Amino acid sequence: MTEESAHDDAVEVESAVAADGNGDGEGVVRRDRFSGGPARSFLSSLEADRRIFEADLEVDRAHVLMLAEQGIVEDDVAGDVLTALDAIEVDGHDSLPDGEDVHEAIETAVIEQVGADGGKMHTARSRNDEVATCIRYRLREDVLEAIETTLALREALLDVAAEHTETIMPGYTHLQPAQPTTVAHWACSYEGAVARDTERLLEAYQRINQSPLGGAAFAGTTFDIDRERAAELLGFEGVVENSMDASSSRDFLLETTQALSTHATTLSGLAEDVIIFANRSFVDLADDYASTSSIMPQKKNPDTLELVRAVAGDAAGSVQGLTTTLKGLPRAYNRDLQRATTHAWETVDAVTEAGEVAAGAVATADWNEAALAAEAGEGFSTATGVADLLAANGLPFRTAHEVVAIAAENGSNYDALEAAAEDVLGEPLESYVDPGAVEDALDPAESVASRDSRGGPAPEAVAEQLEAAREALAADSAVRSEMEAALEDAHGALREEVNGYV
Numbered sequence: 001m002t003e004e005s006a007h008d009d010a011v012e013v014e015s016a017v018a019a020d021g022n023g024d025g026e027g028v029v030r031r032d033r034f035s036g037g038p039a040r041s042f043l044s045s046l047e048a049d050r051r052i053f054e055a056d057l058e059v060d061r062a063h064v065l066m067l068a069e070q071g072i073v074e075d076d077v078a079g080d081v082l083t084a085l086d087a088i089e090v091d092g093h094d095s096l097p098d099g100e101d102v103h104e105a106i107e108t109a110v111i112e113q114v115g116a117d118g119g120k121m122h123t124a125r126s127r128n129d130e131v132a133t134c135i136r137y138r139l140r141e142d143v144l145e146a147i148e149t150t151l152a153l154r155e156a157l158l159d160v161a162a163e164h165t166e167t168i169m170p171g172y173t174h175l176q177p178a179q180p181t182t183v184a185h186w187a188c189s190y191e192g193a194v195a196r197d198t199e200r201l202l203e204a205y206q207r208i209n210q211s212p213l214g215g216a217a218f219a220g221t222t223f224d225i226d227r228e229r230a231a232e233l234l235g236f237e238g239v240v241e242n243s244m245d246a247s248s249s250r251d252f253l254l255e256t257t258q259a260l261s262t263h264a265t266t267l268s269g270l271a272e273d274v275i276i277f278a279n280r281s282f283v284d285l286a287d288d289y290a291s292t293s294s295i296m297p298q299k300k301n302p303d304t305l306e307l308v309r310a311v312a313g314d315a316a317g318s319v320q321g322l323t324t325t326l327k328g329l330p331r332a333y334n335r336d337l338q339r340a341t342t343h344a345w346e347t348v349d350a351v352t353e354a355g356e357v358a359a360g361a362v363a364t365a366d367w368n369e370a371a372l373a374a375e376a377g378e379g380f381s382t383a384t385g386v387a388d389l390l391a392a393n394g395l396p397f398r399t400a401h402e403v404v405a406i407a408a409e410n411g412s413n414y415d416a417l418e419a420a421a422e423d424v425l426g427e428p429l430e431s432y433v434d435p436g437a438v439e440d441a442l443d444p445a446e447s448v449a450s451r452d453s454r455g456g457p458a459p460e461a462v463a464e465q466l467e468a469a470r471e472a473l474a475a476d477s478a479v480r481s482e483m484e485a486a487l488e489d490a491h492g493a494l495r496e497e498v499n500g501y502v
Contacts, residue, residue, distance in 0.1 A: 049102030051345060053093040055137040056102050057085050058494065059130060060110075062233035063213060064121055065497050072223050073120045079501040081121045084113040086502060101338075103127045103134075124223035128247040128333040129215040135341055136208050136252065137234060140487065142348045143205050143256060147480050149355030150198040150263065154191050154473050156363040161187040161466055165459045168444050169282065169372040170381060177379030180444035183367055185457035188465045190270050195469070197263035198476050204256045205483060211236035215246030218332030233497065235490025248332040250322075253344045257322055260351040261315035267351070267358050268312035271305035274361065278302050281371050286364035289357065304357050311354040318343040376444035380412035385447040386438065393433045399424065414438055 049056075061082060068078035088096070088109050097112070099105030104127070111118035164183035171181035211231035214221070220243040227239045240246035277283040285302055293299035322343040325336055383404045390400035407420035414429075417438060421429035429438065440446040452458035455465065 048342065050093050052131075052134040052138045053102055054089070055134040056106055056130070057089050058234060058491070059133050059137060059213065060085055060106065060121060061494060061498050062230050063125060063130075065233060065494075065501070066226055066230045067120070067123055067223075068501070069229065070224055070226055072123060072225070075501065077114075077117045077120055080114045081110055081118055082498050083502045084110045084118065086498075087113065101127070101131070103130050124216065124221040124225050125213065126215075126217035126247065126333075128217050129212050129243075132212040132215070132247055132249075133234070136210070136212065136236070139208050139253070139256065139344065139348070140205065140235075140483075142345075142352070143201055143208065144480060144484055144487075146260065146263075146348055146352045146355065147198060147201045147205070147476075149352050149359065150194050150201065151473065151477050151480065153267075153355055153359040153362065154194050154198070154469070156359045157187045157191040157194070158466060158469055158473065160184070160362060160365075160367075161191070161462065164367060164369075165462050165466075166445075167367060167369050167372060168376040168448060170375045170378050175276075177381045179384055180376040180381050180447050181457040182448055182459075182462065183372070184459075184462045184466075186273070187362075188462060188469065190266070191469055193266045193269075194263070195472055195476070197259070197266055200259040200262060201256075202476065202479060204252070204259050206237070207255060208252045209235075209237045209483075210240045211238070212240045212246035212249075214239065215243035218244040218247045233490065233494050235487045244332050248329075248334075248337075250326055250337055250340050253340060254319070254322055254326060257315070257319050257344050257347050260347045261312070261319045264312040264315035264347075264351045264354060267354050268309045270358055270362075271302075271309040274365070275302045275305050275309070280375070282368055282375070284366040284368065285361060286366075289361040289364065305361055308354045308358050308361075311350050314350055315347050318347040373444070377412070377442075380408045382442050382444060382447045383408055383412070385441045385450060386417065389433055389437060389441045395425075395432060412442070414442065 064073065064078050064081050064085075067073040068075055073081075085106075088106060093102070095109075096102070096105040097108050099108055107119070107122055110121055161184035164187070167183040168180055169183050169186065170177055171179045171186075211227065211234060213230045213234070214225050214227035231237075231239050240249070274283060274285070278285055285300070285305075287300075289302070289304045290300050291303045292301065322340055325340045325343075329336055386407075387397065387400040387404045390403060391397040395403075403417065403420045403424045406423060407416040410416045410419065414435065418429045421427065421432070425432070429435070441450070448457050450458070452461045454461065456462075
């Protein structure tokens with residue numbers, strides 16, 4: 001298409017506006033053939049598009065600037081359109097004329113203000129690449145916010161760990177007493193999981209941050225556009241190269257929703273642990289993160305964490321819904337994609353909020369050190385340490401395992417171990433190990449202190465974990481800050497360019 005034919009289209013648009021009679025712009029983009037009927041409201045995404053209203057205005061500005069710089073539209077027309085976009089932003093989404101979506105409504109509003117030349121704003125693009133760009137533009141901000149909540153949760157967990165490196169607590173497998181550990185070790189275990197969630201979101205951001213603008217409907221355009229310039233104006237790191245891929249792909253939505261679902265699963269596990277700990281009086285949630293019963297005045301319920309736990313189900317459902325929507329769609333654009341984006345918006349909102357609540361709950365919780373210590377040796381949880389001690393003193397581990405297993409049937413003290421040794425070994429226990437060492441191994445605090453292997457619960461091992469985790473947290477925080485600063489810089493630079501025309 002030449003610039004002249006684009007102008008002819010603009011004149012036709014102007015005629016359509018005039019023919020509309022009341023000037024509300026209905027039919028400007030779709031013409032009378034598609035301007036009414038009972039399916040209009042079903043097709044419309046205008047209200048749902050409220051979320052990308054500002055994004056669309058920025059995408060419009062960048063596109064118009066690029067068109068002007070390339071000589072595709074006149075500078076004065078670009079100035080008029082950019083002025084109209086500023087006015088539309090001031091008036092807000094609620095002032096938009098009716099339209100099938102926010103893109104059509106904004107274009108209609110521009111034409112109403114500028115006249116037929118306002119239609120030049122849509123030269124060399126389609127709503128297909130436009131909406132894909134708007135989604136990526138807004139999703140970047142949402143993902144950065146979600147990443148911020150993972151960083152806050154990691155910091156809260158590390159603060160708890162630093163305070164409780166020697167706070168002994170029971171550890172469980174299958175919800176049965178297993179081995180004593182520490183609150184710090186438990187907190188670091190979740191920090192490591194959340195750190196991986198951060199990494200997944202940072203990686204997803206890199207793939208979101210590519211511009212599809214210029215892909216047009218799917219087959220590119222005949223105009224001499226500069227896709228890299230438009231991407232630069234919007235703060236994207238590059239372009240999605242293939243025009244069909246640019247306009248039609250939504251794998252970045254699926255990847256992001258999957259990463260958020262994984263994080264929600266981590267949050268759900270954390271919430272479940274704290275709920276159980278609260279049930280056993282190991283931890284007391286701050287009142288801000290609990291509630292009471294409407295009828296039972298003594299109750300203090302961990303309601304907020306129960307909702308955090310439930311978000312994982314919602315997020316998993318969104319992954320399934322989005323996957324099913326995208327599965328088997330033919331290239332290039334299909335209207336099914338209008339329904340796809342909702343899954344991502346709902347998930348990023350819910351998981352981000354759940355992360356904020358989890359971080360606050362962890363940061364303000366009060367750990368009952370006395371109750372934890374009293375239960376740390378529950379169910380002969382030091383049995384493995386005793387078996388390890390016997391193995392370290394020459395017994396085959398399986399033989400040591402048998403001695404301790406028999407002792408566990410009769411008690412968890414030295415006398416029970418002594419009797420089991422006589423039964424299995426035919427010799428006194430002290431023939432193999434010093435009684436004092438056995439007594440130490442039976443003590444939960446000593447048992448924890450002895451487990452000083454890398455990543456273990458011993459205070460010195462946890463100290464190393466804390467140091468490494470703090471460094472990783474600082475590095476991830478710096479990367480996120482750089483990403484945010486790049487977006488802010490691009491927004492400021494785009495505004496400066498716009499000001500040169502308006």
